[in-house]
Amino acid sequence: MKNKNTKIIIMSGYGLNCEEETKFAFDKAGGSANIVHINDLIKEPKMLLNYQILVFPGGFSYGDDTGSGKAYANKFKKHLAKELEAFVSRDTLLIGICNGFQIITNLGLLPGGLMHNKSAQYIDRWVDLEMPARPKRSGGGEVSPWLTDIKKISLPIAHGEGRYVIESEQYKEMKRTGQIAFVYTKGEICKFQNLKANPNGAMHDIAGVLGYNGRVLGLMPHPERGMFFHHRPDWQLQKELYKRKGKNLPKEGPGFQIFKNAINYFKK
């Protein structure tokens, strides 16, 4: 679908809380994002037809009470199941970030689930991610539109329930079909701060998952919190190194590519 003005709908309400910065990232990447309260969407479900990208941002919907993402997904399913199905069967993109990832696994859009971190504690830090080698898919594009030009990426996480779990049969299937978006790895930030690669005990080190031919992405890390260069934990050191080389400090952070990719998908 060719489109000059890509429209993004970002869900809000009941404790989701990353909608504003996520909107900022999509707008900055050239899109036109609207924040819509779930109750307003329930009142007017047809509005989904106007959008190309649906976003479940991070947050603490319902305070994680009764299980992270569960209550919000229940509400969405109860009132908007048909519209959601129609949305993903169009040539659209959908992303669930952190709590959004927990919501879309509860919605059944992606396999697996997210449980309490191995440490049983909430954790905020940066992680390094790597795309696993993916098999060529017959017919379709090889890589998810979300992940164009990304091989390695470092992003922040902040969650208490981010340990991805998956049954072994399903895991094999995911590997075969290239549904694993990211795995945690020991890259530049982990080396910089001497951190272990897998922050939460996720099975097979899985941090992000794809569905619907790569058009649906769910991930625990927050790309919007890595959209600026000054978000990086090592930016102050980099600043000195750039300065001494007589170079300007970059403005964009690693996470911004994901938003650009999404907007570019509709420009092609």
Place this chain on the structure above:
Amino acid sequence: MISRIYITPNGKDSRAELYQKSFNSLDISDKVTSIYLADSYLVDAKLSKGELSQASAALTNSKIEKSSINVLPPVGNFSFICEIGFLPGVTDNVGHTAIEEISDVIRRKFTATEAVYTSRLFFISGKLSEQDIEKIAYSLHNPLIERFGITKKSAIKNNTLPLVVPQVKLPKKIPVIKVSLDVSDEELIKIGKEGILDPRPNGSSGRADNTRRGPLALDLESMKIIQGFFKKLKRSPTDIELESLAQTWSEHCKHTIFANSIDDIKDGLYKTYIKGATNRIRKDKGKKDFCISVFSDNAGGIIFDKDHIVTHKVETHNSPSALDPFGGAITGIVGVNRDTIGFGMGAKPVGNTFGFCFGYPRPNASPTGSSGRADDRRALFRDKELTQKMLPPKRIIDGVIRGVNVGGNCSGIPTVSGFARYDDRFRAKPLVFVGTVGLSPRKINGKLAHQKEAKAGDYIVVVGGKVGADGIHGATFSSVAMDSSSPATAVQIGDPITQKKLSDVIVKEARNLGLYHSITDNGAGGISCSVAEMAKECGGAIVDIEKVPLKYPGLSPWQIWISESQERMTLAVPKGKWKEFNDLMESHGVLAVRIGEFNNSKNCIVKHKGKVIMNMPMEFLHNGLPKRSLQTEAKIKNLSNPTLPKEIDRTKYLEALLKTGNIGSFAWMSEQYDHEVQAGSVVKPQSGRGRLNTDAQVIRPLLSSDKGVVLSASLYPSYSDIDTYHMAAASIDTAIRNAVASGASLENLAILDNFCWCSSYDQSRLAELVGAVRACYDYAVGYGTPFISGKDSMFNDFKGYDEKGNPVAISIPPTLLISAIGVIPDITKSVTPEFKVEGDLVYVLGETNDELGASEYFKLLSKDDITRIGRDVPRVDWKKNKKIYQALEKAIAKGLVASSISVTSGGLAVALAKASLGGMLGATLSLKKLPGAFTSSDAALFSESQGRIIVSVTKKNKSSFEKTMKGIPYDILGSVSKSKKFIITDKKGKKIVSTDIEKLKDTYHSFSNKMK
């Protein structure tokens, strides 16, 4: 009909493993062999079988969980089940969400009598004695808010746990009583101290059973004034009138110690010195004044840019956190968030700050591990009968951290800034500081956003949560010392999600639509205070108390009026906007109720079912309390120095300091707090390869702007053991220095004061208070940094008993927290504390003097014996320091500084070690030309002389940097090296510190790692 839904995780549960470990660490010799966890939902509602299974399905994520209804879940082997749930009436957030989820699937709302009660089940196997189980129970629950049940496997009937709900059942009471004040002074004192005598319920005969309703915290003088007032009216006050006066007149609300005259200071401390300083600074600044709203609102506001205001407010929530650390802390943080939402027409919270003062956690984290106060392991009790045990510091620490964690994280507000301090005098009364920074437009629909005014005729609207008995007497409770009469109902539990919904709809929508005239937070004193405060704006109010929505039936009007149930704000909504306002609230799932009307009657009137039960002139309510004059009398202290080490090498002392909680890392806290939400993170809580905790943090609250906000804080409670004037001066100097060192400018820096004092009616404590407040004036004016907001908590004393029933009294050291907030034009100019590149020159700015009194070093040497912490407390010379800070500002603005760290607790050696381990780069340093009048290596390394900063500068910038530093005392100490060695030599060139950065880093993180 009552049913129980059990939910268990599929597969391995990481929480169960951790619980098993923690149970076995309780000294029960590894008897616990396995644990399974399950969640239980007791559903008390009329549901069909089908609906019940729908409900169960909604509560289960079938991919990772399984559920069963009225049948125990098929977990492995177990010996008994522990059930932990809330006591009746305590906020059950998960239960509320479950109700919403179930209502949604069954497509009908729960009735007022239907409810869901959640609890957590531990299926435990192992041969445990009664005592072992008691230990586990004690580690798992807080009897003030939670219930604990044990069911042995053999006692289980019908393969399910009992179906009994913890419903609140309040006895029938006479709704309103008259309280005769025509009584003896003795009885007046009793009413003031212990509360109104409860009459017997209807039908029973004879005198009341002598239970009192809890402290009014009104002394005889106040009681006499009230007595006289009602005598003139020729009637007795009702209970609600008396309770209302007690709330409004409380120390917590009226700050009488700061307001009353003291010695020859006629206008009182606040007006003369705090507000006095701000007024003078604003006048001096003239056109450069950046203050917008100071002291008059829920938070203080300064200019962010031409279109925005940035606000800051820091609160304490000490007493509740001592009793229920989690509930106390979460209530504190969500409460100060509401102060932001209630600033002007509403500001959006963009950053939280925290500061904790705790007792040393036992057993292995004490700094010295030997005798003296630093090894206070006594169990403490609130009552002589030894039934009300105080929580040990570790429990308080864990609970408080979790409270701030859940409060901040769930609200989507980054917790950007914080610190922790340890002293055993905080063990019974911890200090829990919580702050919130907010952002508001300067104008909304053409009107100044920081101004508001309820108008006569506006509806009084309460939005947010419902009211229960929780938090009754919070304002009066925090105004007295803690003992066995401290009411447990003073503890509340915040619900961040209810508040998040409320915050979003107010700050992001209703505010900009102009749907209300005024807004304020419901904090201490509940609606009794918020309505009375707002009524000042228009001149009166009338409330129909029965319209206030309740959590459960049976509350008396006085309880409803003063309850501090959380997540509520009061608004003045014009009649013509009510429908639009209410529709908006409904569409966002937020409860809004009209409870009355503002008017200009000059009275505050409360009606109950049409009958007037309170009729109080606004004038008496707000200004009736007696003025007093306070007297001070200073006490002389007899102090000596500790014995200094004989050997030359000081490495082991440096390492011992890095190991203390006061200096070492608190990474374990920082990592639990979401500091990156809202995507404004610039200088994070930890920095560099070595993950050094930063002394100041920078956020970018408006992503479309390059401007940033710098936040820092400082306190030196130990300095009060020598002199409170210098304690306050050092707190101000350090907060400012921390901010400037990371890029703030004195021109654009404001400060906040939080006084946490003890025994404030004691004349020597008052003398110490006057000293500290005088310093506040001198240094704020000296630096030109205005106070924009402040708060005090004056009675941080514990009176109780030790294990043997001997009376124990513990008072905190007088503490002043200074928080600084500054706006910077370009976030990329900010600087972090750790060394960046090898070869860089290491400079010290400022002078080092023999000022080891009450330093971390002397505390270490004296093993915290306060008579041997020395006399020479650091003294601040603001004239000298101001020049240093201004020079540093210039150097940072020119981009000449690679790293910059403020020298604080632990002195020069600690600051150098932190810069080194933060960058994981070694350094070779000499004290040969160290500026200052110090006379020993001990002072050179560990003196806490104020006004000093360590910066690193690339050699290329040497001359331009030194040019900028012209006229201030500085010296090059050495350089950053690629080697891992960290070496300091003394005046004669002898090595006095020699170690390596790996060791330093591990030592620095050792306290935090132990606390994980």
